[in-house]
Amino acid sequence: MKTVNIYTDGACSGNQNDENLGGWGAVLEYGLHSKKIFGAEKNTTNNRMEMTALIEALEAMKEKDLVLNIFSDSAYLIDCFTKKWYLNWKRNGWMTSGKKPVENKDLWIRLLNLIEEYPFIRFHRIKGHLNPAKKDMVDKWYEKFKAWNGNDFTYETYLHVVEMNNEADALANKGVDSLR
Numbered sequence: 726m727k728t729v730n731i732y733t734d735g736a737c738s739g740n741q742n743d744e745n746l747g748g749w750g751a752v753l754e755y756g757l758h759s760k761k762i763f764g765a766e767k768n769t770t771n772n773r774m775e776m777t778a779l780i781e782a783l784e785a786m787k788e789k790d791l792v793l794n795i796f797s798d799s800a801y802l803i804d805c806f807t808k809k810w811y812l813n814w815k816r817n818g819w820m821t822s823g824k825k826p827v828e829n830k831d832l833w834i835r836l837l838n839l840i841e842e843y844p845f846i847r848f849h850r851i852k853g854h855l856n857p858a859k860k861d862m863v864d865k866w867y868e869k870f871k872a873w874n875g876n877d878f879t880y881e882t883y884l885h886v887v888e889m890n891n892e893a894d895a896l897a898n899k900g901v902d903s904l905r
Contacts, residue, residue, distance in 0.1 A: 726790060726791060726792050726844075726845070726904060727755060727788070727789055727790075727791050727792065727793065728755070728791070728792040728793075729753060729754065729755045729786070729791050729793055730753075730755075730791060730793075730794045730795045730796065730889070731751060731752070731753050731754070731790070731794065731795050731796065731827060731888040732750075732752040732780070732797075732886070732890050732892065732893045733749070733750070733751045733753065733775065733777070733778035733779045733782055733795070733796070733797045733799075733802075733875060733893055733895070734749070734771070734778060734798060734799075734853065734890065734893035734894045734897045735747065735748070735749045735750075735751050735771055735773070735774025735775035735776055735777065735799065735888050735897055735898070736748045736749070736750075736771065736774060736776050736799065736894070736898050736901050737769060737770055737773075737901075738772040738778040738901050740770060740844070741886060742773045743768065744768055744822040745767070745768060745769065745873055746765065746768070746901045746904045746905065747765060747766045747767070747768075747769035747773065747774040747782065747900070747901065748763065748764070748765045748766075748773070748774060748896075748897040748898060748899065748900025748901035748902070748903070748904075749763060749764055749765075749766075749772070749774045749777045749778035749896075749900055750762070750777070750778060750892075750893045750894065750895065750896020750897035750898075750899065751763070751778045751779070751781060751782035751785075751893055752889050752892050752893050752896070753782055753785060754787070754889065757842050758854070759851055760785065760787055762781055762782065762896070763793045763896035763899050763900045764777070764781060764895065764900050764903075765900035765901060765903050765904045767904060768774060770829075772799070772801050772802075772828070772829060773832060774897065774900075775797065775799035776799075776802060776829060776832040776833070776836060776894070777832065778797075778840060778897065779795065779797070779802065780832065780835055781785070781838040782802065782814070783836075783840070783842075783843075783880045784839065789842050789843055789844075790844065791843060791844075791845075792844075792845045792846075792847075793843055793845070793847070794846075794847050794849060794851045795846060795847065795848045795849065795850075796803040796850075796851050796889065796890060797848075797850065797851065798850070798851050798852060798853030798890060798892075799850075800850060802848075803848045804850075805833070805847070806840075806846075806848040807848050807850075811834065811837055812835070814827045819824055829850060835875065839903060844888075849873070849874045849886070850870075850874065851886055851887065851890045852866040852869060852870065853890060853894060855887050855890075855891070856892070857884065857887060857888065857891075858892075862878045863884070867883050869887075870883055891895035
């Protein structure tokens with residue numbers, strides 16, 4: 726079975742304001758081949774852009790019989806899947822444990838429907854906005870990366886993930902800039 730790595734990021738300039746600019750970006754990687762996609766939306770939130778990046782990446786896939794590795798710096802996105810928040814949300818009628826409506830329900834439903842189309846998906850959290858030139862910080866976050874995702878990643882693989890996450894971030898910002 727083919728393995729595809731997907732690196733996603735979202736951005737929102739003026740996130741807490743009623744009027745803002747949002748962008749999303751994703752890098753889809755299969756072996757030596759990659760595809761970069763990005764887009765934008767006005768008056769949104771950073772979390773919506775994080776989710777949209779993954780939705781758009783999954784919708785861009787031509788095949789379904791794949792192993793997918795999803796990398797994101799969004800704890801909101803990754804934790805939903807690794808901690809299976811969505812199971813309780815669905816069981817509780819899309820209410821949180823605090824009895825409040827789940828935010829972004831429309832995107833969560835869309836995303837969950839897409840996820841079900843793939844036989845094997847792993848979700849991995851990465852620290853965003855790491856500068857590879859600052860080796861001490863990169864090394865520190867490598868330890869955290871392993872704590873979040875397990876010890877299966879070599880340091881070289883981790884550096885590649887950092888590079889691709891930074892590329893997804895740049896694409897998300899390109900989306901924001903397209904609205905200016």
